[in-house]
Amino acid sequence: MAATRGAPSRGSHTDRPHRARGEPARAPAPEAAHDVELLREMLLVRRFEERCVELYSAAAIRGFVHLYIGEEAVAVGVHQALTERDAVVSTYREHGHALARGVPAEAVMAEMYGRVTGCSHGRGGSMHLFDAGRRLYGGNAIVGGGLPLAAGLALADRLRGEERVTCCFFGDGAFAEGEFHETANLAALWGLPVLFVCENNLYAMGTALAREHAQTDLAMRAASYGMAAWSVDGMDVHAVEKAARGAVASIRAGNGPHFLEARTYRFRAHSMYDPDRYRPRDEIEEWKRRDPVATLTERLRTAGLLDASALEKLEREVAEQIDAAVHAAEQAPEEPVESLLRHVTGRDEEAPS
Amino acid sequence: MNTRGKATTGRPEDASLSYREALREALREALATDERVFLMGEDVGRYGGCFGVSLGLLEEFGPDRVRDTPLSESAFVGAGIGAALAGMRPIVEIMTVNFSLLALDQILNNAATLRHMSGGQLGVPLVIRMTTGAGRQLAAQHSHSLEGWYAHIPGVRVLTPATLDDARHLLAPALADPDPVLIFEHGSLYNATGVLDRGVREVDLDHAVVRREGTDVTVVAYGGSLAKALDAAEELAGEGIDAEVVDLRTLRPLDDATILGSVRRTHRAVVVDEGWRSGSLSAEISARITEQAFFDLDAPVERVCAAEVPIPYARHLEQAALPQPAGIVAAAHRAVD
Numbered sequence: 001m002a003a004t005r006g007a008p009s010r011g012s013h014t015d016r017p018h019r020a021r022g023e024p025a026r027a028p029a030p031e032a033a034h035d036v037e038l039l040r041e042m043l044l045v046r047r048f049e050e051r052c053v054e055l056y057s058a059a060a061i062r063g064f065v066h067l068y069i070g071e072e073a074v075a076v077g078v079h080q081a082l083t084e085r086d087a088v089v090s091t092y093r094e095h096g097h098a099l100a101r102g103v104p105a106e107a108v109m110a111e112m113y114g115r116v117t118g119c120s121h122g123r124g125g126s127m128h129l130f131d132a133g134r135r136l137y138g139g140n141a142i143v144g145g146g147l148p149l150a151a152g153l154a155l156a157d158r159l160r161g162e163e164r165v166t167c168c169f170f171g172d173g174a175f176a177e178g179e180f181h182e183t184a185n186l187a188a189l190w191g192l193p194v195l196f197v198c199e200n201n202l203y204a205m206g207t208a209l210a211r212e213h214a215q216t217d218l219a220m221r222a223a224s225y226g227m228a229a230w231s232v233d234g235m236d237v238h239a240v241e242k243a244a245r246g247a248v249a250s251i252r253a254g255n256g257p258h259f260l261e262a263r264t265y266r267f268r269a270h271s272m273y274d275p276d277r278y279r280p281r282d283e284i285e286e287w288k289r290r291d292p293v294a295t296l297t298e299r300l301r302t303a304g305l306l307d308a309s310a311l312e313k314l315e316r317e318v319a320e321q322i323d324a325a326v327h328a329a330e331q332a333p334e335e336p337v338e339s340l341l342r343h344v345t346g347r348d349e350e351a352p353s
Numbered sequence: 354m355n356t357r358g359k360a361t362t363g364r365p366e367d368a369s370l371s372y373r374e375a376l377r378e379a380l381r382e383a384l385a386t387d388e389r390v391f392l393m394g395e396d397v398g399r400y401g402g403c404f405g406v407s408l409g410l411l412e413e414f415g416p417d418r419v420r421d422t423p424l425s426e427s428a429f430v431g432a433g434i435g436a437a438l439a440g441m442r443p444i445v446e447i448m449t450v451n452f453s454l455l456a457l458d459q460i461l462n463n464a465a466t467l468r469h470m471s472g473g474q475l476g477v478p479l480v481i482r483m484t485t486g487a488g489r490q491l492a493a494q495h496s497h498s499l500e501g502w503y504a505h506i507p508g509v510r511v512l513t514p515a516t517l518d519d520a521r522h523l524l525a526p527a528l529a530d531p532d533p534v535l536i537f538e539h540g541s542l543y544n545a546t547g548v549l550d551r552g553v554r555e556v557d558l559d560h561a562v563v564r565r566e567g568t569d570v571t572v573v574a575y576g577g578s579l580a581k582a583l584d585a586a587e588e589l590a591g592e593g594i595d596a597e598v599v600d601l602r603t604l605r606p607l608d609d610a611t612i613l614g615s616v617r618r619t620h621r622a623v624v625v626d627e628g629w630r631s632g633s634l635s636a637e638i639s640a641r642i643t644e645q646a647f648f649d650l651d652a653p654v655e656r657v658c659a660a661e662v663p664i665p666y667a668r669h670l671e672q673a674a675l676p677q678p679a680g681i682v683a684a685a686h687r688a689v690d
Binding site for chain 1 (some may be wrong): 438441469472476506
C-alpha cells in the first residue's frame with residue numbers, strides 16, 4: 001500500500017490550469033498578485049509556528065502544541081474557495097486553519113499565551129481556537145469529534161435555504177474513527193453541503209497509514225458513500241486551490257457533500273512532546289524537498305514574479321506581524337481568577353441567536 | 354400562533370391523557386411555534402417514535418422537521434449540536450440512555466464544553482430526549498439509569514419529568530435554555546394517564562417540587578421513582594409516619610435549597626435513586642445534606658438504590674434489583690425509629 005503514498009490516485013492536480021509548471025514567465029498577470037498572496041499566507045503560518053517552537057522552548061506557551069509546518073498549502077489552498085459566509089470546523093492541528101480563516105495572528109498568539117485577548121479568551125489554547133464571527137467552530141481535540149458538527153452546521157444551512165458550505169478539516173487518523181463514517185453516511189444521505197478535507201499526512205500520531213488502515217485509498221472509501229471524492233497533492237497550493245474551488249462550486253450547485261484527500265506531510269513531530277522515533281529520516285528529507293512554501297517561492301522566482309528584494313520584504317512584513325502578535329500577547333492581561341466559573345452556562349451571558 | 358391546550362388536540366381540557374401524549378403535545382407546540390425547532394432521531398418519523406411519542410408529527414410537519422436518522426448516535430447528536438451552533442433549536446431523540454453512550458463524546462466533549470472552550474462565543478441550545486430506567490423486562494442494555502452520570506457534567510441541564518404536567522410543560526423552557534438540556538423520560542411512565550392541571554402553563558426548571566408535604570421524614574426522589582416514593586408515603590401515613598416527598602425534577606443544577614429546607618423541617622432523609630449506589634446521584638445528595646444540614650439531622654441519611662448488578666431480564670430479579678415502595682418504607686423506618 002505504500003506505493004499509493006504521495007501520488008494522487010485519481011485526477012492529477014499538479015498545477016493550475018492557466019500556467020503549467022516550467023512554462024516561461026509572462027508579463028505579470030492578475031494571478032501573479034494572487035500567487036504572492038498565497039505565499040504570504042503560507043509564510044505567515046510557517047513563521048508563526050516557527051515562533052511557537054521558540055516560545056514553547058522558552059516555556060512562554062505550554063500545553064499540547066501540534067504544528068502544521070509542511071501542510072500550509074492545504075489550509076491556504078482550501079480557503080481560496082471559501083467565503084466568509086461559509087463555516088469551518090477544524091482539529092487540534094489548527095493554527096494554519098485559523099490564520100487562513102483570517103483570525104488575526106494577535107488573537108491566535110494571545111490564545112497560546114492563555115490571555116483573555118485570545119480568540120477563545122484563554123479558555124481553549126492551541127487546540128481550541130474559535131472565532132464565532134468568522135464562523136470558525138474549533139479547534140476539536142477529539143479525533144473526528146468535529147465531523148458531526150459539520151453535518152449539523154450544513155443541515156442548518158439546508159433547512160434555512162442558505163447557500164453556504166461547511167468545510168471540515170480532519171486527518172487520516174480521524175478517517176479510522178466511526179464518526180467519519182457515520183457523518184459521511186449522514187451527509188451523503190441528506191445531500192448536505194459539506195466539504196470534507198482529509199489532511200492525510202501519513203501518520204495518525206505515530207502510526208503510519210498502512211498500519212492504521214486496511215485500505216489506504218481514502219478517496220475510494222469516501223466515494224463508496226456516494227459522494228464525489230478526489231485525492232490531490234497537498235504540497236501544491238495551486239492544486240489544492242483548484243480542487244477545492246471545483247468541489248465547493250459543485251457543492252454550491254446542490255451536488256451534496258464532496259471529499260478531498262490532501263496528501264501532505266508534517267515536517268515536525270506530532271506534538272512538542274513527540275520524540276518522532278517512528279519515521280525514517282530519509283522519508284522526512286524526501287518530503288521536505290517538496291516543501292510547499294519553498295516550491296511556490298521558487299515557482300514565483302523562476303517566473304520572474306518575485307525577486308530577492310520582494311521576497312525579503314514579504315518575509316519582513318510577516319516577521320513584523322508576528323513580532324507584533326507576540327508583543328501584544330505578552331502585554332495582554334490574564335483573566336482574573338474570580339472569573340473562573342464564567343462561560344459554563346449561558347444563563348448569565350447573552351443567549352446565542 | 355396559539356397552539357396550547359385543546360386548540361391543537363380537539364380534546365376536552367379535562368379529559369385524561371397519557372404521559373406519552375403529554376410529551377407529544379409539547380413537541381407539537383414547539384414545532385408549531387418556532388420555525389427553528391426540528392425533531393431528529395431514530396424512528397421519530399414514519400414509525401411514529403420508538404415509544405410512540407412522535408406519532409403523527411411527520412404527517413403534520415413534514416420530513417424536514419421530523420427527521421428520521423440512521424442508527425448513528427454520534428453523528429445525529431453531533432449534527433444536532435452543529436445545527437444548534439448555527440442558530441437552530443434541534444430536539445434530538447435517543448432511544449435509550451444506554452445508546453446515548455455512543456454519543457457521549459459529542460454530548461460531553463462538544464455540547465457541554467464548546468461554550469467554555471470558545472470563551473463564551475458559542476452556545477449549544479440543544480434538547481436531547483431519551484428513555485431511561487428499568488421495569489419492562491428489557492434486560493441490561495435497555496434498562497439502566499445513567500442520568501446521574503450526566504448530572505456530573507458542567508455545562509448541561511438534566512431534567513427528569515415525573516408527572517404529566519412536567520411532561521407537557523417542560524419542553525418549552527428547555528428549548529429556551531441557551532445550553533444543552535437532557536430530558537430523561539422513564540420508560541415505565543409512557544402509559545401513565547391523568548388529567549393535566551390547567552393552572553400549569555410552564556415548569557420552573559431551577560427548582561425541585563414538594564409533591565407531598567409531611568413532617569417526619571423527607572423522601573427525595575425523581576423520575577420513575579417518584580410514584581414509588583408517593584406510594585411509600587401513603588403506606589407510612591397508615592402507620593402514623595408523615596413523610597414529605599421532594600421531586601428533584603432537575604438533577605443538574607441540583608436545588609439544594611428545597612432539599613435542605615425539607616430536611617431541616619423533618620430532620621430525616623431517605624434518598625431514592627434508580628442508579629447504582631456506588632458513585633450515584635444519591636451519594637451526592639446525601640453528601641450535600643451531611644455537609645450543609647448535619648446538625649439538623651436526627652438520623653443518618655438513608656439511601657434506596659438499584660442493586661449493584663446489571664439489570665436482569667427475569668421479572669422477579671429485575672424487580673428485586675430496583676428501588677421499591679417496601680424498601681423506601683423500610684428505609685424511612687430506619688431513619689425514624
